[in-house]
Amino acid sequence: AQTVTQSQPEMSVQEAETVTLSCTYDTSESDYYLFWYKQPPSRQMILVIRQEAYKQQNATENRFSVNFQKAAKSFSLKISDSQLGDAAMYFCASSQGGSEKLVFGKGTKLTVNP
Amino acid sequence: NAGVMQNPRHLVRRRGQEARLRCSPMKGHSHVYWYRQLPEEGLKFMVYLQKENIIDESGMPKERFSAEFPKEGPSILRIQQVVRGDSAAYFCASSPLAGDLEQFFGPGTRLTVL
Numbered sequence: 001a002q003t004v005t006q007s008q009p010e011m012s013v014q015e016a017e018t019v020t021l022s023c024t025y026d027t028s029e030s031d032y033y034l035f036w037y038k039q040p041p042s043r044q045m046i047l048v049i050r051q052e053a054y055k056q057q058n059a060t061e062n063r064f065s066v067n068f069q070k071a072a073k074s075f076s077l078k079i080s081d082s083q084l085g086d087a088a089m090y091f092c093a094s095s096q097g098g099s100e101k102l103v104f105g106k107g108t109k110l111t112v113n114p
Numbered sequence: 115n116a117g118v119m120q121n122p123r124h125l126v127r128r129r130g131q132e133a134r135l136r137c138s139p140m141k142g143h144s145h146v147y148w149y150r151q152l153p154e155e156g157l158k159f160m161v162y163l164q165k166e167n168i169i170d171e172s173g174m175p176k177e178r179f180s181a182e183f184p185k186e187g188p189s190i191l192r193i194q195q196v197v198r199g200d201s202a203a204y205f206c207a208s209s210p211l212a213g214d215l216e217q218f219f220g221p222g223t224r225l226t227v228l
Contacts, residue, residue, distance in 0.1 A: 004156075037219075042221070043203060043221065043222050043224075044219065044221050044222075045157070045205060045207075045219035045222075046219075047216055047217075050216070091156050091157070093156075093157075100145070100147065100162045100169070100170065100209075101147065101159035101162060101170060101172075101173070102147075102149075102157070102159060102217065103159065104149075104156035104157045104158070105156050106154075106155055106156045107155075107156050
């Protein structure tokens with residue numbers, strides 16, 4: 001069974017600084033995908049970034065990038081130039097190839113201080 | 115293109131009543147997923163449906179919970195004889211294709227059982 005662990009219940013960062021959110025996962029599959037979702041106070045789930053396990057290159061979306069360490073089963077999210085609008089819950093998730101369901105971690109609450 | 119629609123956004127039921135949660139996927143999407151989010155937790159997969167078919171219900175409680183996605187109309191998550199432990203946010207997501215890497219989430223229905 002897949003598991004996703006986020007060890008940081010809360011994190012804070014100063015506006016314009018960089019913050020890294022941690023995520024580790026466990027899977028016995030070789031074909032899987034990893035995601036970071038953002039959940040602002042509105043509770044809408046928004047996909048931030050995704051990574052296919054077979055790709056060695058780390059995914060990047062504007063100010064968001066990941067550090068994917070396949071051997072260590074680690075998938076951290078780096079937010080550069082943090083903005084007040086980045087404040088939210090961030091969930092790490094995984095899915096296995098051939099399975100449609102997403103498995104989520106418990107989330108990290110990010111606070112951005114002005 | 116309207117996003118995933120869920121209604122109602124808030125639902126209050128007394129113990130023993132039935133709760134019906136509706137989800138209209140994005141236009142052109144024929145795959146629907148239901149997730150439950152308990153307070154202070156990540157989302158937990160419940161069920162995956164295609165039109166008129168349940169594909170994966172491995173996350174559904176064995177009793178009182180059912181889901182459908184008819185040929186016409188929204189997907190329905192039905193909870194019979196609700197108990198206080200059913201209080202949670204229920205999210206629906208949709209995707210256009212099987213194996214599509216992105217699931218688009220609705221705003222969720224917050225169920226409160228008194």
